[in-house]
Each structure stands twice: as C-alpha cells, then as structure tokens.
Amino acid sequence: MMSRFAEIAAKIRTFRDERDWARxxxxxxxxxxxxxxxxxxLEHFLWKDSTEVEARIRSHRSEITDEIADIAIYLTELADNLGIDLFDAMEEKLGKNALKYPxxxxxGSAKKYTEL
Amino acid sequence: MMSRFAEIAAKIRTFRDERDWARxxxxxxxxxxxxxxxxxxLEHFLWKDSTEVEARIRSHRSEITDEIADIAIYLTELADNLGIDLFDAMEEKLGKNALKYPxxxxxGSAKKYTEL
Amino acid sequence: MMSRFAEIAAKIRTFRDERDWARxxxxxxxxxxxxxxxxxxLEHFLWKDSTEVEARIRSHRSEITDEIADIAIYLTELADNLGIDLFDAMEEKLGKNALKYPxxxxxGSAKKYTEL
Amino acid sequence: MMSRFAEIAAKIRTFRDERDWARxxxxxxxxxxxxxxxxxxLEHFLWKDSTEVEARIRSHRSEITDEIADIAIYLTELADNLGIDLFDAMEEKLGKNALKYPxxxxxGSAKKYTEL
Known part of the structure; x- marks a missing residue:
C-alpha cells in the first residue's frame, strides 16, 4: 500500500507532466x-509584532496555509527529482542535530543554537 | 498506527521541547x-550553469540532502504549531493549482505558468 | 569630476574584470x-527580539556592515550592467511611492502600507 | 554641498517620517x-534560461528597475538608521574582497570564488 506521502509525490509528478513542465x-x-x-x-508577517502576527494568522489562515503548501509541494518534487527520500533525510538530519545541539x-541556555 | 509523517512531526516536537526552544x-x-x-x-547552485549544477549535486549530495531536510523540518514544525495538516494543505493546493493552470x-505553452 | 558613486561602480567593475568574473x-x-x-x-537577527537585535548590532557591527556592503556592491554592479542609473531609479521610485501612499x-494609520 | 546620495537618504527619511513609519x-x-x-x-527570472532572461529585461525594464530601486531604498535607509556610511562600507568591503580573492x-580559475 502506498503511503500518503508517496501518493502526493505521485500526484505532483502527474500534475507537472500533464503540463509538460519538467523541462x-x-x-x-x-x-x-x-x-x-x-x-x-514571510511577507504575511512583515512589519508585524507578535500580537499582529497572531491576528494575521487568524485573518489569513487560508492564504498562509496555501503558502506553506506551495513550499511543501516544490520541496517534495525537488526531493523526488533528486531521488531523495524526504522522510529518511529528515530523520537523518534530526539525528545530526541531536549530536550538534546536545x-x-x-x-536553559539564553542563547539560541546558532550561537552554541 | 501512527503514520511516518506523524512520527517525524512528534520527533521534531520532542527535539524542540527537550531544548526548551518553543519560545x-x-x-x-x-x-x-x-x-x-x-x-x-540555493547557494549550492549560485554562479553555476546546468552542467555545473548536476556536478554539484553529485559532489555535494549529502549537504544538499541536509539542506532540503532542514527546510522540511522547519516547515513540518510550523504547520504542526499552527494546527495545519501538511498533507491536507498540499492536496487542497494541488486542487487549486489544477483549476488555475488547466x-x-x-x-505546450512556451510560457511558464507565472505568465499564463 | 566623477561622483563618489561612479567611482565605486568603476572599482567594482575593475575588481570583477581583473578576475575575469563577468561571465x-x-x-x-x-x-x-x-x-x-x-x-x-537577516540571519544576524533570527530568533531575536528587539532587545537582542540591538545587542547583536552592537556586538557584530563590523559583520553587519559587511553584509550591507555586500548587498550594495552586487546591486551597484547589477544596475551598472543593465545600464540603470541607481540614483535616478531611487528618485523615480520614491516619487511613485509618494503617490501610492499619500x-x-x-x-497615523495603525496599519502598515502593505495593507493600505 | 550635499552629495546626491546624501540628498536621497534625506528624502527617504522625510518620506518615512511624514508617514510616521519609523516605528x-x-x-x-x-x-x-x-x-x-x-x-x-529574482522572480522576474524564475524558470527562464539566459535568452529568456534577456527578453524579460527588455520587456519589463521599468518593473525590474523599480525592484532594484526598492532594494536600494531600504538598504540606504537601514544603513542610515544604523549610522553606517554606505560608501565607506562598500569601499572597505571591496578592499577585504581583494585580499580574499587575489x-x-x-x-582563469574555472571555479567561482565561492570555492576558491
């Protein structure tokens, strides 16, 4: 049985190929x-403090969801094109991050990881 | 049974919370x-033509896979934080795209969709 | 007499051509x-609130100045390559902005211009 | 006498303050x-090869000039806000680049500087 992710990756491929966009x-x-x-x-949050960001998420939930989906669709296709299993890649990277940021x-560090 | 995606989203959440990074x-x-x-x-491909891009993908496959994973990890966490189901969002957006770009x-158009 | 901007644009061109990088x-x-x-x-300000951003600017003033310079150098060269006078372009755009955002x-609007 | 750049920086400041946007x-x-x-x-050049990029520059010269101006306007204001002289910064950075990339x-290197 196909996983839901493999199903979506296949749909993206079909969508692209029906339009001859692979080139x-x-x-x-x-x-x-x-x-x-x-x-x-990111543009949804420009010039906004945290309260305004929360309000924006409530007022533009559908648009923001679409932007997140757009990134995910291109990322899924790119991984697929390169023969990269996105789940394996994420798990492997999480393992590396765990070693990098024990x-x-x-x-409890006041500093964020970029400065550890 | 948890899907593999739900498993990874849970791992990301645990990773973050163990480090008290939610804030x-x-x-x-x-x-x-x-x-x-x-x-x-994108930096991997800067100043490179298509042949050089292909060579870069071969010579830096692991680094490029990690960059793709980093995007996917943050995107998964953001969707999770906002209560967005990433798969539902992708499927819904693919449906919208199909209407937008029949x-x-x-x-066969020489123009790419941005100009349709 | 050459303006200081024209001088810098000429220096950037010389720098590039000595290295044969125009291609x-x-x-x-x-x-x-x-x-x-x-x-x-932007990376200098990631994960930082306004107090931390101010501290970062104090502690990394030289690095931040260099990043701003890097953008300015590429922008000057691109404008130069395209035969665009950067000052004329800025003045013309300021004029358009004045009409767009009276x-x-x-x-006194609580909303920023992106939403006017 | 004010340089043309100082004049534009002053105009940008006035534009912002008339609208109370400093905050x-x-x-x-x-x-x-x-x-x-x-x-x-960058969006002007997405999905385009070098021939299509040249055509785009011809067909959208005014829009592309405006985008370049927008970057330059924000960059000039940011430098101004931080008390950075943009010309000094560019000249100093060009000096550093000359040392970094002799x-x-x-x-004659087939590799671009990112890999030197």
Whole structure:
C-alpha cells in the first residue's frame, strides 16, 4: 500500500507532466522557487509584532496555509527529482542535530543554537 | 498506527521541547528560518550553469540532502504549531493549482505558468 | 569630476574584470546573489527580539556592515550592467511611492502600507 | 554641498517620517523587507534560461528597475538608521574582497570564488 506521502509525490509528478513542465523544473530553478515561496510566507508577517502576527494568522489562515503548501509541494518534487527520500533525510538530519545541539548544552541556555 | 509523517512531526516536537526552544519558534522567526534555509540550498547552485549544477549535486549530495531536510523540518514544525495538516494543505493546493493552470492552456505553452 | 558613486561602480567593475568574473555575473545569478546576501544580513537577527537585535548590532557591527556592503556592491554592479542609473531609479521610485501612499492616508494609520 | 546620495537618504527619511513609519522600520523588519524585495527582483527570472532572461529585461525594464530601486531604498535607509556610511562600507568591503580573492588565484580559475 502506498503511503500518503508517496501518493502526493505521485500526484505532483502527474500534475507537472500533464503540463509538460519538467523541462522548467531543473534543480536550480526549483531551489529559486522554494526560496520565493518562502518569501511569500514571510511577507504575511512583515512589519508585524507578535500580537499582529497572531491576528494575521487568524485573518489569513487560508492564504498562509496555501503558502506553506506551495513550499511543501516544490520541496517534495525537488526531493523526488533528486531521488531523495524526504522522510529518511529528515530523520537523518534530526539525528545530526541531536549530536550538534546536545540537550545538556542547549537547554536553559539564553542563547539560541546558532550561537552554541 | 501512527503514520511516518506523524512520527517525524512528534520527533521534531520532542527535539524542540527537550531544548526548551518553543519560545524562540514563533511563526515569524520560523518563516525567517525557512527562508534562510532555502537560501542555503540555493547557494549550492549560485554562479553555476546546468552542467555545473548536476556536478554539484553529485559532489555535494549529502549537504544538499541536509539542506532540503532542514527546510522540511522547519516547515513540518510550523504547520504542526499552527494546527495545519501538511498533507491536507498540499492536496487542497494541488486542487487549486489544477483549476488555475488547466492542462489545455498550460500544455505546450512556451510560457511558464507565472505568465499564463 | 566623477561622483563618489561612479567611482565605486568603476572599482567594482575593475575588481570583477581583473578576475575575469563577468561571465558568471549574468542578471539571474546576480539577483540570486543579492537574495543570498540579504539572507546573510537577516540571519544576524533570527530568533531575536528587539532587545537582542540591538545587542547583536552592537556586538557584530563590523559583520553587519559587511553584509550591507555586500548587498550594495552586487546591486551597484547589477544596475551598472543593465545600464540603470541607481540614483535616478531611487528618485523615480520614491516619487511613485509618494503617490501610492499619500501622507493623508498613511499617517497615523495603525496599519502598515502593505495593507493600505 | 550635499552629495546626491546624501540628498536621497534625506528624502527617504522625510518620506518615512511624514508617514510616521519609523516605528515599523526596526533593523529586523528592514532586513526582512530587503530580502523580500530581492525575491521580487529574482522572480522576474524564475524558470527562464539566459535568452529568456534577456527578453524579460527588455520587456519589463521599468518593473525590474523599480525592484532594484526598492532594494536600494531600504538598504540606504537601514544603513542610515544604523549610522553606517554606505560608501565607506562598500569601499572597505571591496578592499577585504581583494585580499580574499587575489587576482593571481581567482583569474582563469574555472571555479567561482565561492570555492576558491
């Protein structure tokens, strides 16, 4: 049985190929597209303090959900194109992060991990 | 039984909470982090033509996989924090895209969808 | 007499041509470079509230100044490559912005201009 | 006599203060804005090869000029807010770059400087 993720990856592939868009979806442009979609998500929060961000999430929930989905769709396709299993990649990276930021050092630190 | 995606989302949550990092992970900073990680992915392809991009993917496969994983990890956590089901969001957005870019118009067009 | 800006634009051109880098500096990669350098600036402020941002600016003034300079250098070169006078462009855009955001509407509004 | 750059920086300040926008223009949001404007510039070139990029520059010259101006305006204001002289910063950074990428190493290298 196909996992739900494999199903979506297959749908994305079909969507792209029905439109003959594979020729545009080279890795460099896919990475640009992911970056631009991330910007569209971030734009919802520009000039806003935390209270205004919360209000924005309530008032624009559907738009913000779509922006997150856009990033996820391009990321899924890029991983698929490169033969990368996204779940394996996430689990492996979480393992690396656990070694890089041991709980004993990171916990209770006033500094965020970028400065550990 | 938990899906593999739900398992990973739970792992990400545990990883964060063991380090007491939830207080940093507000939606605005999460969106910034996703944008910055996208930039780290894109940086692999800067100044490179398609042949050089392919060579880079071969020579830096592990690093590129990690960058993709970093984006996916933050995106999964952000969706989780906002109570968004990432799969539902992707499927719904794919449905919207199908309406926005009908095969009959998009297929065989020399223009990419941004200009349809 | 050359303006100081024209002097710097000429220095950037010389720097590039001594290294034979013009062939890399096509508009698309220049735009990617500007976006990546903007990310490096933004990274200084990730996960930080306004007090921590102020502290970061004090503790990393030289690095932040360099990031701003990197963006300015690429932007100056791109404008130069495209035959765009950066000062004229800025003045013209300020004029457009003044029409788009009239003082009477924008002033005292709790909303930022993105929502006017 | 005021340099043209100082004149534009003063105009930007006036534009902002007439609208009472200084309170939004903290360094973190300014850096986000610069990053988002860079994305809007880059979006013109998404999915396009070098021939299509050249065509885009011809067909959208005014829009692309405006995007470049938007970045320059925010960058000028941020530097101004932080008490950074943008010209001094650019010249100092060019000096550092000259040391980092000596002509003898960089010239004729098939690799771009990111990999020197």
């Amino acid at each position: 545009f979806h080279n890795p460099k442009d896919m990475a640009i597209a992911i970056s631009l979609e991330s910007g569209e998500l 709980v004993s050092l990171a916990r | 940093f992970h507000n939606p605005k900073d999460m969106a910034i982090a996703i944008s910055l990680e996208s930039g780290e992915l 095969v009959s118009l998009a297929r | 890399f500096h096509n508009p698309k990669d220049m735009a990617i470079a500007i976006s990546l350098e903007s990310g490096e600036l 003082v009477s509407l924008a002033r | 939004f223009h903290n360094p973190k949001d300014m850096a986000i804005a610069i990053s988002l404007e860079s994305g809007e510039l 002509v003898s190493l960089a010239r």
